[in-house]
Amino acid sequence: MASLSLAGLKKSFGAVDVIKGVDLEVKDGEFVVFVGPSGCGKSTLLRMIAGLEEISGGELHIGGRLCNDLEPREREIAMVFQSYALYPHMTVYDNMGFGLSLNKTPKTELDARVREAARILKMEHLLERKPSQLSGGQRQRVAIGRAIVRKPGVFLFDEPLSNLDAALRVDMRMELAKLHRELGATMIYVTHDQIEAMTLADKIVVLDGGLVQQVGSPMELYKNPVNKFVAGFIGAPKMNFLPVKVQSVQGDMASVASEAMGPILVRSRGFKSGDSALLGIRPQYLKPGKAAEGEGSIGGKIVLVERLGTETIIAIDTPANERVVASVPVDMELSFGGTAEFQFAPASAHLFH
Amino acid sequence: MRLNKITEAIPFLAPVQILILSVIVIPSLYVIWLSLNASSFGQSATFVGLDNYIQVLSDPAFLRALGNTVMIVIFAVHLELALGLGMALLFASGLPGRRVLLVAVLAPYAVSEVIAVAMWRFLFDPDVGPVTAMLSWLGLPMLDWSFEPSHALIMIGLLTIWLHLPFTFIILYAARLAIPKDLYEAARIDGATPFDAFKKVTMPLLGPAIVVALLFRYIFAFRIFSEVWLMTQGGPARSTEVVAVYLYQEAFSYNAFGTAAATAWIMVLASLLLATGYVFLLRKQVAGNAH
Numbered sequence: 001m002a003s004l005s006l007a008g009l010k011k012s013f014g015a016v017d018v019i020k021g022v023d024l025e026v027k028d029g030e031f032v033v034f035v036g037p038s039g040c041g042k043s044t045l046l047r048m049i050a051g052l053e054e055i056s057g058g059e060l061h062i063g064g065r066l067c068n069d070l071e072p073r074e075r076e077i078a079m080v081f082q083s084y085a086l087y088p089h090m091t092v093y094d095n096m097g098f099g100l101s102l103n104k105t106p107k108t109e110l111d112a113r114v115r116e117a118a119r120i121l122k123m124e125h126l127l128e129r130k131p132s133q134l135s136g137g138q139r140q141r142v143a144i145g146r147a148i149v150r151k152p153g154v155f156l157f158d159e160p161l162s163n164l165d166a167a168l169r170v171d172m173r174m175e176l177a178k179l180h181r182e183l184g185a186t187m188i189y190v191t192h193d194q195i196e197a198m199t200l201a202d203k204i205v206v207l208d209g210g211l212v213q214q215v216g217s218p219m220e221l222y223k224n225p226v227n228k229f230v231a232g233f234i235g236a237p238k239m240n241f242l243p244v245k246v247q248s249v250q251g252d253m254a255s256v257a258s259e260a261m262g263p264i265l266v267r268s269r270g271f272k273s274g275d276s277a278l279l280g281i282r283p284q285y286l287k288p289g290k291a292a293e294g295e296g297s298i299g300g301k302i303v304l305v306e307r308l309g310t311e312t313i314i315a316i317d318t319p320a321n322e323r324v325v326a327s328v329p330v331d332m333e334l335s336f337g338g339t340a341e342f343q344f345a346p347a348s349a350h351l352f353h
Numbered sequence: 354m355r356l357n358k359i360t361e362a363i364p365f366l367a368p369v370q371i372l373i374l375s376v377i378v379i380p381s382l383y384v385i386w387l388s389l390n391a392s393s394f395g396q397s398a399t400f401v402g403l404d405n406y407i408q409v410l411s412d413p414a415f416l417r418a419l420g421n422t423v424m425i426v427i428f429a430v431h432l433e434l435a436l437g438l439g440m441a442l443l444f445a446s447g448l449p450g451r452r453v454l455l456v457a458v459l460a461p462y463a464v465s466e467v468i469a470v471a472m473w474r475f476l477f478d479p480d481v482g483p484v485t486a487m488l489s490w491l492g493l494p495m496l497d498w499s500f501e502p503s504h505a506l507i508m509i510g511l512l513t514i515w516l517h518l519p520f521t522f523i524i525l526y527a528a529r530l531a532i533p534k535d536l537y538e539a540a541r542i543d544g545a546t547p548f549d550a551f552k553k554v555t556m557p558l559l560g561p562a563i564v565v566a567l568l569f570r571y572i573f574a575f576r577i578f579s580e581v582w583l584m585t586q587g588g589p590a591r592s593t594e595v596v597a598v599y600l601y602q603e604a605f606s607y608n609a610f611g612t613a614a615a616t617a618w619i620m621v622l623a624s625l626l627l628a629t630g631y632v633f634l635l636r637k638q639v640a641g642n643a644h
Contacts, residue, residue, distance in 0.1 A: 052538050073544035085535035089557040098553070099543035150543070 002063030002076065002153030002186055003028045004049070010057035011044055011210075018044050020210040021058065026154075026188065026203075031180050034190045035197040036207035036233070043158055045207070046190045050079050050156050063153050078147035079156040082163060084139045086131040092118075092142050093127040099150045117148040120182065121175075137168045144176075148183070157189040161196065173199060194234055198222070206230050228278060228352040237283045237313060240324045241352070242298075246275040254351060260318045264296045264346040271351060280350040283313070286326035291343035298324055299341035305334050316340055388614035398611070405615035409603075414591050415616070418599035421506060425595065426574045429510045429517075434567060436514065437521035442555070445529045462519035470583035473512050498584070502592035505585050509593065512580050517573065521566045528562030529555070561635060568631035572624050596620055 004026035011019035019041045026032050034042040047053040049060060051072035060067045067075050078099075086095050093114055094101075100110045118124045121141045131139055140160060147155055157176075161169045177200055180187055191197055197204050198218045206213040206221065206229070214221060214230045225231035231239045244256040247263055254268035256279060271277055281296070291297030300316035303323070314326045314334060326342050334340060388405050390398035409415050440458065444451060461469065476484045477496055485495045498508040532555065540550045578597035581587060587594035587602065594602070596616065604613035 050542060052541065072542045077542065079539070079542045081535050081539060083533065083535050085533070085539035087536060087539075087554060089560075098540075098545075102544045102549055102553075146539075146543070 004154060005061040008058035009060060011048055011053060012056045018210050022212055024205060026186060029184050029186055031187045031200055031202045032205060033197040033201035034205050034207055035194055040207040041210040042190045042207050046156055046158055050077055051075050076153040077156055078150045078152035080143045080147050080160045082159040084143040086139055086142055088131050092129050095142055096145045096149045113149050117145040121145050136164050155185055155187040159190055176200060206233060231280045231350060235282055237325045237327060239280045239282050241278040241280050242322055244277055244279045246271045246273055246277055248273050260320045261296060261298060266346045266349050266351050268351045278352045280352055281344050283325045283327040285344050285348040286342040288328055288332055289343055290341060296344045296346055302334055302336055302338050302340050305336060314340060384614045384617055387610055388618050390611050392610040393608045405611040409612050409615045415599055418594040418596050421593060422575060422595040425510050425577060426571060429513045430570045430574050433514045433518055433521050437518055437525050440522050441525035441529045444526055458522060459519045461516055466579040467583060469516055477508060505593045509580050509584055513577060521570060524562055524566045528559050532558050564631055564635045571627050575624055
């Protein structure tokens with residue numbers, strides 16, 4: 001087990017800067033998830049930690065050791081690939097024991113460690129099979145087993161569940177969470193799936209354009225996103241953003257209003273009177289009904305109703321022609337083309353530049 | 354009803370059947386018949402049983418030709434495999450200017466054997482050849498292929514390697530490119546040095562391609578004719594003959610069609626034996642890596 005420290009980490013491919021200076025501390029035993037859209041640099045960052053990509057600038061410490069120029073094998077890490085990357089000509093047993101056989105671990109210890117990992121992952125019966133004889137989920141288990149056997153300081157996962165079907169993904173997600181609890185190991189996990197990020201992480205790192213946008217616990221990110229990108233990326237359906245004008249500022253509260261919405265008081269950071277701003281409201285915080293005194297209110301024509309059973313997603317177009325999505329927990333009597341009105345507590349709204 | 358269908362199908366299949374019968378089956382059967390008879394121009398064939406086979410197999414010229422052929426097969430095919438593998442790995446490792454180099458490497462395959470031999474004869478000419486001149490400038494002994502049989506065989510071996518290297522190379526290169534990059538990354542993380550990765554990942558996964566390349570090259574090399582015929586015509590004093598040249602000499606220099614036919618069948622049987630052995634190996638390997 002090991003802690004990790006990234007200081008001003010940079011990566012350029014020729015003239016293109018992919019990672020533009022990342023600072024991050026990962027505590028021993030922490031489950032950290034890198035999340036972001038395609039091309040945000042999350043996989044590159046993971047591969048830099050693994051030693052598969054050279055580091056162009058900054059410092060990487062694993063377990064207190066400077067690792068910038070160390071070979072992957074010297075970094076005490078193990079990695080699980082999206083494609084599993086199992087050796088097709090070896091049995092499951094040999095796949096899992098490959099790393100240990102390379103560093104000349106005694107046979108009895110190798111055997112014990114492979115069998116222990118197989119027991120943890122409940123795949124003792126698969127040890128003599130070749131990867132081609134396994135299902136996708138089983139292959140993924142072997143790939144995880146191969147990582148466990150090496151007892152690394154840090155586990156690295158590169159979108160490990162993307163190749164699995166939806167049902168299996170949910171199962172494997174739970175198993176990974178359980179594995180983290182059992183092993184207590186430091187894990188870094190890359191995904192573009194924010195549900196995986198929310199459910200697995202102790203700490204989420206949201207990346208965009210090669211820069212860290214925000215680091216925090218899942219609920220911290222959900223409740224207090226620092227910018228519009230994080231606010232829009234975390235949470236489904238996506239947060240609504242409505243253009244508003246700041247009318248007045250008192251301390252850390254601002255009074256904002258738009259054509260379609262009367263003035264409300266929301267928390268603000270660095271706005272002054274007369275500024276244009278975006279008011280962010282999560283679809284889940286919009287409640288059907290008329291607004292009481294001091295509450296925000298949005299109404300409009302219904303353009304979409306999706307009944308998902310546990311919730312109903314309603315999209316309305318406001319008179320100012322803005323699309324607003326609400327998620328309500330009840331099956332409301334609504335019909336396409338009708339009108340609906342929602343209210344929200346100003347404390348649940350966020351103001352962004 | 355079923356019979357009806359077969360009789361109806363026959364006219365459609367007939368062209369292929371006739372083609373195969375006329376170009377493969379009938380000539381083969383004729384050669385078998387010929388190999389059991391003493392036959393030459395101007396005399397009718399007389400049945401001699403297996404005498405032709407016995408005569409060929411006990412002919413010192415045939416045994417020398419067989420020895421030369423085996424030497425060329427062993428020397429040329431394996432050296433070619435090693436070179437092809439080395440080049441395939443070099444290309445796959447991200448060599449700069451790969452496209453241009455690929456054309457250069459594949460070019461010999463587009464050169465006719467006759468032209469290749471003419472070129473090599475000139476390059477290695479003992480008196481005026483540029484390669485000979487360079488070898489002597491470097492202080493190395495020259496390749497006296499027109500006089501010294503062992504030198505001639507080396508020259509033939511090198512020429513056949515040069516001509517066929519593109520074939521071996523392209524099979525191995527394609528197979529190497531088919532190995533996913535992830536496996537090498539996984540191996541690096543597992544602690545493999547580049548040599549470990551070569552031994553434990555590349556070689557096992559290239560196995561089937563290597564067997565295929567070897568099988569084809571053994572069979573091609575066993576039939577080697579034009580390189581030898583155009584370079585030395587089997588001389589001096591039949592010392593550089595190979596089996597195919599021996600066959601040609603028997604048939605068209607000495608007009609001994611019976612022994613030539615027997616030689617042909619000995620070649621076929623030897624090739625079949627090789628092929629069977631390798632197909633067996635290949636099956637075992639494929640079954641081992643069942644997908």
